[in-house]
Amino acid sequence: MEIKIMKNVLDRNKNKANEVRSLMKENNVLLVNLISSPGAGKTTLLDCTLEKLKNTFKIAIIEGDIATDRDAQRLKKHKVPIVVINTEGGCHLDSHSISKVLPKFNLENLDVIFIENVGNLVCPSHFDLGESFKLALVSTTEGDDKPIKYPMLFREAKVILLNKIDLLEYTNFNRSSFLKDLNNVNGKVPFFEVSCTANINMEQWYDWIFNEIISK
Amino acid sequence: MEIKIMKNVLDRNKNKANEVRSLMKENNVLLVNLISSPGAGKTTLLDCTLEKLKNTFKIAIIEGDIATDRDAQRLKKHKVPIVVINTEGGCHLDSHSISKVLPKFNLENLDVIFIENVGNLVCPSHFDLGESFKLALVSTTEGDDKPIKYPMLFREAKVILLNKIDLLEYTNFNRSSFLKDLNNVNGKVPFFEVSCTANINMEQWYDWIFNEIISK
Numbered sequence: 001m002e003i004k005i006m007k008n009v010l011d012r013n014k015n016k017a018n019e020v021r022s023l024m025k026e027n028n029v030l031l032v033n034l035i036s037s038p039g040a041g042k043t044t045l046l047d048c049t050l051e052k053l054k055n056t057f058k059i060a061i062i063e064g065d066i067a068t069d070r071d072a073q074r075l076k077k078h079k080v081p082i083v084v085i086n087t088e089g090g091c092h093l094d095s096h097s098i099s100k101v102l103p104k105f106n107l108e109n110l111d112v113i114f115i116e117n118v119g120n121l122v123c124p125s126h127f128d129l130g131e132s133f134k135l136a137l138v139s140t141t142e143g144d145d146k147p148i149k150y151p152m153l154f155r156e157a158k159v160i161l162l163n164k165i166d167l168l169e170y171t172n173f174n175r176s177s178f179l180k181d182l183n184n185v186n187g188k189v190p191f192f193e194v195s196c197t198a199n200i201n202m203e204q205w206y207d208w209i210f211n212e213i214i215s216k
Numbered sequence: 217m218e219i220k221i222m223k224n225v226l227d228r229n230k231n232k233a234n235e236v237r238s239l240m241k242e243n244n245v246l247l248v249n250l251i252s253s254p255g256a257g258k259t260t261l262l263d264c265t266l267e268k269l270k271n272t273f274k275i276a277i278i279e280g281d282i283a284t285d286r287d288a289q290r291l292k293k294h295k296v297p298i299v300v301i302n303t304e305g306g307c308h309l310d311s312h313s314i315s316k317v318l319p320k321f322n323l324e325n326l327d328v329i330f331i332e333n334v335g336n337l338v339c340p341s342h343f344d345l346g347e348s349f350k351l352a353l354v355s356t357t358e359g360d361d362k363p364i365k366y367p368m369l370f371r372e373a374k375v376i377l378l379n380k381i382d383l384l385e386y387t388n389f390n391r392s393s394f395l396k397d398l399n400n401v402n403g404k405v406p407f408f409e410v411s412c413t414a415n416i417n418m419e420q421w422y423d424w425i426f427n428e429i430i431s432k
Contacts, residue, residue: 037254038337038366039358066338068364089368091307091338119365120338121254122282122307141357141383142255145286149335150254152305167357167386172413197388 013127017095020102020130027107030216031115032209033131035153037146038119040139041163043071044196046114050078052206057111057213062101064093064118071116081105092123095130112213121146125153132216133158140168144178147185154185161205162191166198229343233311236318236346243323246432247331248425249347251369253362254335256355257379259287260412262330266294268422273327273429278317280309280334287332297321308339311346328429337362341369348432349374356384360394363401370401377421378407382414 024031036042050059060081063072069084076082083101085093093115105113115131117124125134136157138146141164147154154160160182168175182191192204240247252258266275276297279288285300292298299317301309309331321329331347333340341350352373354362357380363370370376376398384391398407408420 037335037358038362039253039355065365067367070361070365089338089342091336118338119253120307120336122305122334122336123339126305139255139357141355141380142253146254148284149281149286151283164357167383170383170386 010126013095016099017128017130020095020099021132023102023107024113024130024132027110028216029107029110030112030213031129031131032112033115033117033124033129033134034137035117035121035124035134035157036119036137037121037139037142040119040137040142041196042116042119042137043074045137045161045163046075046116047078048196048199048202049114049206049209050075050080052202053210053213054078054080056210058109060105060110060113062093062098062113062115064097064116066090066118081110087118091118091120092127093117093129094127098129111216121150121153125150125156133212136160137163139164140171140173143171144174145181147178148181151185154182154189157186157189159190159192159208160186162193164195164197165193165200166195226342229311232315233344233346236311236315237348239318239323240346240348243326244432245323245326246328246429247345247347248328249331249333249340249345249350250353251333251337251340251350251373252335252353253337253355253358256335256353256358257412258332258335258353259290261353261377261379262291262332263294264412264415264418265330265422265425266291266296268418269426269429270294270296272426274325276321276326276329278309278314278329278331280313280332282306282334297326303334307334307336308343309333309345310343314345327432337366337369341366341372348428352376353379355380356387356389359387360390361397363394364397367401370398370405373402373405375406375408375424376402378409380411380413381409381416382411 063084072082072084134157136153194201279300288298288300350373410417
């Protein structure tokens, strides 16, 4: 019974996600679904990425949060269109909530929309939002075992960033163990070791996303 | 429709949780539901706590994981009873899964069972496992905004640990902002700033849990 209901929910989500995906294609907009644990650095990554690319591309943000608009407040200085979706306890965004807010943007005039999903390594991985691809963010301070313990996200992501690389030396994060597990889960995924706050290797990410946007 | 189904799921979960709670009371066992983000240090906290208390109390562990038995492997050196529940993609434990594994323990011969929930700040907060109380763990490296952004867990927890306090100086964690938000969400909760790996202030936690166990 519960399994059937869950299948219906996922089927309905998938149908709406395909509508969103078509709409994005029509308007030639890249839609990026950014997923991580709470506090891995999603908002900070968007902050840096906006700073770097906002004068080159037309960017908008969808902020998914359980409560508050704190993340949106952190990004408003960039003066790009931002829409907040408060899930009011819900553990992930779904394609219906994305579809509902898209009319708030002038899609014809955008190159890319970054969706900051709810901080959660599990549930957001199950819900297609109609995105062009998933971007997985994980941080050194979370420990090295995340790819093997939360495989779905790491299997599905088109690109993975390991953030807070500047804090590596203060942790017991085992880099070779992380890379071995990641290789078992998703061996060919583009992967960058960065620090958003300390500005380490960020050019690798900017170059990658730049190429994704221009070749969309 | 979906809301009604969710209500039924939560009602059924609550009923089974109350059965679990009764069983614990009959056997005079404290049941602790440990919840945090991925990588905040749940397993490390259990590792230290077992090391400190395993010769004083009879302790068992239930390890909730989406996949793998890695956390259980880390704790097996303590030679206490450990049962692993693999949720196979599920984002939280529920009372039915707890009820099913309890017969694996000799409850009459236990003082406390620690449940390590799936690494997730959202969904586990909604599911009563029949626990005596929830223990919330959050780490400095996750940022200072967790209590206000994920209020349910912090509102419901009987005790809160802020872990990785040794890494505070390397982050932009704003301690006064964290405490102000926490005070708004749950002003009277016992709260300890610790580092499990650097052994900072751990005696505060050991004293607190010691008193909970002897007064159960």
